[in-house]
Amino acid sequence: xxxxxxxxVGLLAGCNCNRQTTDNDMEQKLTLTQEWDKVFPLSNxxxxxxxxxxxxxxxxxxxxxxxxxxSEQLKTKSEKLPAIAVSGPFGAVKEQSSGLYAMKMAERGFxxxxxxxxxxxxxxxxxxxxxxxxxxxxxFMAAVDFLSRQDNVDADRIGIIGICGWGGIALNAxxxxxxxxxxxxSTMYDMTRVSGNGYFDADDKEAAxxxxxxxxxxxxxxxxxxxxxxxxxxLPAEAPQFVRDYYDYYKTPRGYHARSGNSNDGWRxxxxxxxxxxRFLYYINEIRSAVLVxxxxxxxxxxxxxxxxxxxxxxxxxxxxxxxxxxxxxxxKELLIIPDASHCDLYDGxxxxxxxxxxxxxxxxxxxxxxxxxxxxx
Numbered sequence: 448x449x450x451x452x453x454x455x456v457g458l459l460a461g462c463n464c465n466r467q468t469t470d471n472d473m474e475q476k477l478t479l480t481q482e483w484d485k486v487f488p489l490s491n492x493x494x495x496x497x498x499x500x501x502x503x504x505x506x507x508x509x510x511x512x513x514x515x516x517x518s519e520q521l522k523t524k525s526e527k528l529p530a531i532a533v534s535g536p537f538g539a540v541k542e543q544s545s546g547l548y549a550m551k552m553a554e555r556g557f558x559x560x561x562x563x564x565x566x567x568x569x570x571x572x573x574x575x576x577x578x579x580x581x582x583x584x585x586x587f588m589a590a591v592d593f594l595s596r597q598d599n600v601d602a603d604r605i606g607i608i609g610i611c612g613w614g615g616i617a618l619n620a621x622x623x624x625x626x627x628x629x630x631x632x633s634t635m636y637d638m639t640r641v642s643g644n645g646y647f648d649a650d651d652k653e654a655a656x657x658x659x660x661x662x663x664x665x666x667x668x669x670x671x672x673x674x675x676x677x678x679x680x681x682l683p684a685e686a687p688q689f690v691r692d693y694y695d696y697y698k699t700p701r702g703y704h705a706r707s708g709n710s711n712d713g714w715r716x717x718x719x720x721x722x723x724x725x726r727f728l729y730y731i732n733e734i735r736s737a738v739l740v741x742x743x744x745x746x747x748x749x750x751x752x753x754x755x756x757x758x759x760x761x762x763x764x765x766x767x768x769x770x771x772x773x774x775x776x777x778x779x780k781e782l783l784i785i786p787d788a789s790h791c792d793l794y795d796g797x798x799x800x801x802x803x804x805x806x807x808x809x810x811x812x813x814x815x816x817x818x819x820x821x822x823x824x825x
Contacts, residue, residue, distance in 0.1 A: 477509055479569055485542045486702050492516050493553040500593035502565065502585050509569035510562035511541050513553035514599065529604035529824035530558040532590035536794065537612025537638055538676055538709040540568035543702055544610050544794040555817035558600050562590055568706045576708045577718035580639060580725040587620035591627060604628060604824035610794065612636040618755060619727040621734050629737040629823035631816060634793035637751045640766065642722035648766055659723065666717050676713030689747035689790060696791040701798050701805050728755055732762045732771040737779040737823035743788030756782040779823065785810055
């Protein structure tokens with residue numbers, strides 16, 4: 448006790464205790480690519496600029512801000528617009544799917560922000576390609592902070608879109624942050640469930656988790672850190688369909704990007720260690736704001752979205768050991784299954800081969816998403 452007190456006095460004696468930490472202390476200058484380097488063309492219906500914003504963990508995130516270009520979108524110069532923050536898939540960057548979603552929403556009258564998560568893409572954070580349930584949830588809430596401060600945004604009308612692994616993160620953020628008035632989880636993964644239980648809950652047993660924990664513990668002292676999760680450069684003949692689905696997006700001109708972990712070597716194995724011991728969806732049955740869970744009928748990941756929807760509405764679902772009370776506002780929750788769509792079809796609408804070149808399909812119901820947000824951001 449005496450030693451602890453003495454150390455405390457000594458530390459305080461050498462401290463300028465009147466000085467408070469300010470936002471300037473967390474300022475980090477990022478070098479942002481200014482040329483258009485997305486995997487989709489820029490729409491002439493939107494304006495676009497690069498922006499940055501800070502999180503409560505002291506990280507600076509890089510983002511693309513899309514706004515409607517048509518003057519008729521604003522009835523008066525003082526009118527404020529609803530806004531949407533977008534991120535995902537897990538391991539991807541804003542130049543891929545999230546940027547497309549943001550641009551499509553801006554075409555339909557929303558201010559839309561697509562951001563790189565912490566430790567990813569052009570955002571700050573070392574070591575690179577690290578993930579955390581808490582930090583990634585904060586990324587979404589910090590994006591809401593940023594949008595709330597924009598002169599052309601109505602801070603009371605902000606929603607979010609999470610794609611793939613960021614669908615689960617979006618639901619976790621919506622459960623935590625009551626400023627989020629509407630949420631779309633598209634082709635979602637629950638990264639905490641798959642990290643702790645394996646695909647289709649095949650490893651949902653103590654012995655399997657113990658073995659995984661021992662492997663992760665053994666990786667913590669490895670140098671360089673082992674990487675995992677990237678899509679292979681070539682497909683083995685026995686590759687399952689969902690791996691082929693990822694390959695068709697991340698490893699071809701359709702979706703490849705040099706800064707994307709999924710297009711390259713993935714993320715640090717121990718960088719996602721915390722996901723296995725967390726559970727994102729524990730409180731989503733208490734989300735009172737509107738939620739749309741959208742999934743492809745043929746997606747290998749469909750079970751994540753359906754379970755999330757049922758737990759959110761009913762307080763229980765297959766695959767979850769926890770049980771909660773039914774949702775107080777079930778009427779504004781919706782499950783939308785897209786016929787014939789695979790997991791990655793909802794990244795960009797899907798592609799089909801014509802004359803040897805990939806041509807976009809239109810499997811994402813953009814107008815439905817706009818209708819959902821228009822209805823619930825009011």
